[in-house]
Amino acid sequence: MSKVHVQTTINGEAVEYLCEPQQSFLDVLREDLLKQGTKEGCATGDCGACSVLLDGRLVCACLMLGVEAEGRTLTTIEGIASDDGLHPIQQKFLEHAALQCGICTPGFIVATKALLDKNPNPDETTIRYWLAGNLCRCTGYDKIVRAVQAAAEELAQEA
Amino acid sequence: MGEFAYVAPATVADTVAVLEEHASAGKRAQVLAGGTDLLVQLRGSDNEPRTIVDIKQLDETNRLDIGADEIFIGAAIASAVLYENEELKALLPGLLESSDLIGSTQIQGRCTIGGNLCNSSPAADTTPAIIVDSGVCVIATNSGTRELPAEDFCTGVGTNVLAPGEFLLGLKFPRPGAGTSDAYLRFIPRTEMDIAVVGVAVNVTLDDTGTCTAARVAIGAVAPTPLMVPAAADALIGTQVDDDALAAAGVRCTEASSPISDKRGTAEYRRKVVAVLCRRAGAIARDRAMGVS
Numbered sequence: 001m002s003k004v005h006v007q008t009t010i011n012g013e014a015v016e017y018l019c020e021p022q023q024s025f026l027d028v029l030r031e032d033l034l035k036q037g038t039k040e041g042c043a044t045g046d047c048g049a050c051s052v053l054l055d056g057r058l059v060c061a062c063l064m065l066g067v068e069a070e071g072r073t074l075t076t077i078e079g080i081a082s083d084d085g086l087h088p089i090q091q092k093f094l095e096h097a098a099l100q101c102g103i104c105t106p107g108f109i110v111a112t113k114a115l116l117d118k119n120p121n122p123d124e125t126t127i128r129y130w131l132a133g134n135l136c137r138c139t140g141y142d143k144i145v146r147a148v149q150a151a152a153e154e155l156a157q158e159a
Numbered sequence: 160m161g162e163f164a165y166v167a168p169a170t171v172a173d174t175v176a177v178l179e180e181h182a183s184a185g186k187r188a189q190v191l192a193g194g195t196d197l198l199v200q201l202r203g204s205d206n207e208p209r210t211i212v213d214i215k216q217l218d219e220t221n222r223l224d225i226g227a228d229e230i231f232i233g234a235a236i237a238s239a240v241l242y243e244n245e246e247l248k249a250l251l252p253g254l255l256e257s258s259d260l261i262g263s264t265q266i267q268g269r270c271t272i273g274g275n276l277c278n279s280s281p282a283a284d285t286t287p288a289i290i291v292d293s294g295v296c297v298i299a300t301n302s303g304t305r306e307l308p309a310e311d312f313c314t315g316v317g318t319n320v321l322a323p324g325e326f327l328l329g330l331k332f333p334r335p336g337a338g339t340s341d342a343y344l345r346f347i348p349r350t351e352m353d354i355a356v357v358g359v360a361v362n363v364t365l366d367d368t369g370t371c372t373a374a375r376v377a378i379g380a381v382a383p384t385p386l387m388v389p390a391a392a393d394a395l396i397g398t399q400v401d402d403d404a405l406a407a408a409g410v411r412c413t414e415a416s417s418p419i420s421d422k423r424g425t426a427e428y429r430r431k432v433v434a435v436l437c438r439r440a441g442a443i444a445r446d447r448a449m450g451v452s
Contacts, residue, residue: 044202068213132264
């Protein structure tokens with residue numbers, strides 16, 4: 001079957017690609033666009049490692065077709081840091097040692113970005129429920145929750 | 160990989176035409192809304208070639224209309240979008256609770272109540288709530304649209320009444336008046352990210368004296384399809400929806416259920432839990448209808 005031409009915006013840049021109709025957006029990102037910060041865990045929408053923002057809304061890149069990016073605006077982990085350095089969320093994940101193997105980390109950071117954009121001062125229960133779709137098999141989650149809280153405080157001070 | 164194709168028609172008529180062409184040519188076509196079930200299927204055992212027909216470009220499937228008499232929820236509207244609508248949440252709290260229970264934040268950003276219905280899982284969280292809220296399926300056909308009560312939509316595990324060439328445009332609900340409210344509860348062994356072991360939805364209408372004048376009860380994950388249980392509703396009508404009436408309704412739910420035993424729970428356990436959830440959901444719906452919660 002012929003490939004589909006897609007025009008989209010990823011991390012603020014206009015991007016064009018050709019993809020197979022059945023290719024997931026995650027496959028396009030990793031295999032064709034070589035943006036490999038977004039990870040594949042389960043490929044069935046259960047683990048959150050492939051979290052990206054679609055028009056600002058948190059979704060799993062594995063549950064979205066590459067063709068569905070047409071005309072949309074996407075943010076991946078590569079779009080979180082700025083030229084000035086790491087985003088405060090990334091910085092706090094480092095400071096709080098909220099990662100070990102790191103495979104889940106890009107998904108957690110993107111999911112945290114979506115949370116704090118929507119709710120700058122979430123309580124712990126809100127944080128835990130929001131991140132329930134991001135699985136981490138190393139940390140036991142507590143350090144991640146502390147890092148999210150610290151990032152929220154930091155961003156509140158910056159604002 | 161075999162022959163996959165993707166189309167995103169701009170009109171309802173074009174969508175029906177694509178679906179009918181495929182049906183008459185003996186080719187497979189499948190409707191895509193949020194994709195949270197479909198893409199898992201494509202990557203799993205069911206990876207046969209097909210044409211994926213995306214319905215997210217249509218005006219009608221994206222329409223959310225809260226009218227004076229009627230509410231319409233387009234089949235392509237993501238659950239997270241519904242949940243952010245405070246007016247809708249106040250009108251149909253049980254329905255929105257049921258849709259908010261599906262999957263994670265990530266899944267919420269894509270999944271739709273129309274897709275949940277059309278996937279036709281016996282354990283679909285929103286279907287019992289759609290049924291008790293008197294949801295009506297608005298189905299696009301080659302001659303326009305047809306309408307069908309939601310309780311008549313699912314025909315078996317993963318099957319429904321949609322004929323080749325048809326697709327769900329959205330769901331319409333009567334706008335609940337004062338004294339009417341709903342609730343949905345499901346049991347899962349964890350607090351988040353699981354499939355219902357049992358789900359129960361209840362909708363009640365109370366008059367000024369607190370007497371129940373109308374009720375609907377539906378159960379999920381305890382039969383091949385979500386089921387409406389008129390006998391349970393009858394046990395509530397004419398009562399104050401007190402403990403005795405709720406207990407009687409719970410017994411009717413147990414009697415109506417025909418669950419299987421699987422890794423999520425035994426049939427015996429499910430028959431018991433369906434009565435418990437009926438009592439609790441009924442009490443929540445009652446309190447909401449009285450405006451005390």
